[in-house]
Amino acid sequence: MMSVKRLKVRLLTPPEDVSWGPKYIATALGSKGFQIVEPHEGKIVLDKPEPPVHSVLWSSQGTLYLGTEDKIIVLDRNLEKKYSFEVPSQVEHMVETKDKKVLAVGEGWLAKIEGKGIEIFNVGYSVWRVAGKGEFVALGSKDGRLLIFDLNKGKVIWSADFQSIITGLSWGPFLLASDASGHIYSINTKDETFEFKVLAKYKNVSDLMWNPKGDEIVVSISSEKRLAFLNQLGSEVSSVDLEGTPTSLDYSPTSIEVVVVLENGELETVATPKAGKVVEELVKASKCIKEGKVVCEALEKALWRTIGMLAPDVNVDEFYALKQLGEKMPELLVCLQKRITDLRKVIRNIITLEDVVEVLKGGCERFERWLDTIVNNATCIVKLSEELEKLFDIASADLLAAQVPTSVHLAEQMGCERALELVKCAIKTYKKMKDVWDAEEELGISLPPPGEVVVYLFLVGDCEEVYQKVSRLSELKELARQKAAEGDVESVIKIVREANAIAEELREKVETALPEGILE
Incomplete structure (x- = not known):
């Protein structure tokens, strides 16, 4: 399976380093400074020729670190x-x-940055590659030495001579190292024996990296001018040919793409195998080719933008749900994209992509109204979901989640605040019903099952009347026991008859209102 090329940008000069951040891609251009590239359209949004920048790093917080000839400069989200x-x-x-530590290396030193503090260690070697996990830091030198530095001890605790320039280091489930001769090593650091073995072999490797999720490795093979994607066992699962020799690479924060810079001064972005397969199948499912290739090209770009925007909160495999839109996918995707900023606020915490697709099938107007309800009532809907979870927890033996409307449906149907009151009332009604249910034989009454009562409450959208009746039954149960203990037969008969009347009325209401088979 071939990976998909996404974007190609011609830069001013061959980059020395590249980093993909939350919003932009940064490139270090050496004596020409640095540039910031928008990753969807490839527009250069910032070009700073000074100072000379040799290394770049976006932090997970969105700040940009620039490695210069004698400083590390930190820029905020606004690039100030x-x-x-x-x-x-x-x-x-x-x-x-x-x-969240930032590690930096140079001629004979290692720096650890935490917040606004920096600690510099003398390592005694000229290192130019670094990776870290916990107290351990892996250092790679141009003379082929791999070092493990212990930050707590402040010294090198292990080293090995690979006899070829260390070209890449990356720490995921385990430490990976590559050298200029094309070896990719896995290093065991768990028991501090630091045993290493060859995981894969190519002619020449210029860089490598674990994806952020730790289930895929990308390798830049300079001699063959291509990227290879490997699994954890080192087996190649996909590759993509490049138009130049790759020098440095980085994953997107969402793991769906890789950016690579080439010796000829170009920057390319490439889809990972899994993401590329998703887009390929979605385009095919849309049957856009009936409208012409240009529609498919536009749809592909739109899908990449959508996936890129939502991927921080939606797993790549979940985008297969869009296949359900079929031939309507191009026009319905436009509706989704128009509201993607709002969608990002609520997806995952309140709704899923499957929910979105189901509503989109009803058309754009339906989707707009639905999303407005969610966005305008987000806080309330979260509370409503929490109350529904409480209901399912206590009623799991009598109730299935599919038998009760979702929090969003309830908010749409009756308004969120009213729905919240309904669910709270349903919880206390169910608790009372369980209490009275255990006394059916004692009182000689026949009640509808507690689960049916709860479903009835959501069906009619009202609870208070039922709660009052069930509460009265609970009171009558206690009163009957008291009068029975006193030997007051007359009072007990009156109580039992009242209880029977309430139970019969409740049973009739529930049985009449519930559609046949709703609880099957």
Whole structure:
């Protein structure tokens, strides 16, 4: 399976480094400074020829680190300078660890940055590649040495001579290292024996990286001018040919694309195998070819933009749900894209992409009204969902989730605040029903099952009257026991007759209102 090329941008000069952030791609252009590229259209949104920049890194917080000849400069989300750190020499490489530390390396030194503080260690080697996990930092040198540095101890605790330039380091489920001779090594760091073995072999490797999810590896093979995608076992699952020699790469934060820079000064983005397959199948399912190839080209770009925007909150496989839109996909995707900013606010926490697709089938107007309800009542709907979860927790033996409307449907149907009151009332009614249900034989009454009563409440959209009746039954149960203990037969008979009348009325209401087979 071939991966899909997405975007190609001609830069001013061959980049020395590249990093894909939450919104933009940054490139280090050495003596020509740095550039910021918009990843969907390829527009260069910022071009700064000074200072010379040799390494770039977007943090997970959206700040941009620039490695210069003697400083690390930190820019905020608006690309304005926040502060800077002085370092002993040119910054060769920077990475961010999972615990939000930024690590940087250069000629004989390693720097650890946390917040606005920096600590610089003397490592004694000229290092130009770095990766970190916990207290361990992997360092790669141009003379072929791989070092493991312990931040707690402040020293190198292990080293090995690979006899070829270390071209890439990446820490995922385990540490990966590549060298210029094309070896890709896996290094075991769990028991601190640091045993390593060859995971894969190519002619020449210039860089490699785990994807953010840790289930895929991308390798730039300079001798063959291509990218290879590997699984955790080192087996190649996909590749894409490039128009130049790759030098540096990075995954998108969503793991659906890779950016690679080439020696000829070009920047390309490439779809990962899984994401490329999703888009390919969606385009095919739309049957857009009936309208012409140009429609398919436009749809493909629109799908990539949609997936790119929603991927932080939606797993790639979930986008297969869009296949259900069939031939209406192109026009309905337009509706979705118009509201994608609103959709991002509520997807995952309140709704799923499957929910979106189901509503889109009803047309754009239906989708607009539905999404407006959710966005305007987001806080309330979250509370409503929490109350429904409480209901399912206590009524799991008598009730299936499919038998009760969703929080969004309830909010649409009756308004969110009223729906919230209904669910709270249903919870207390169910608890009372379980209490009285256990006394059926004792009182000689026949009640509808508690689960049916709850479904009835949601069907009629009203609860208080039923709750009052069930509460009265609970009171009568206690009163009957009291009078029976006193030997007051007359009172007990009156109580039992009243209880029977209430139970019969309740049973008739429920049985009449519920459609046949609703609880099957």
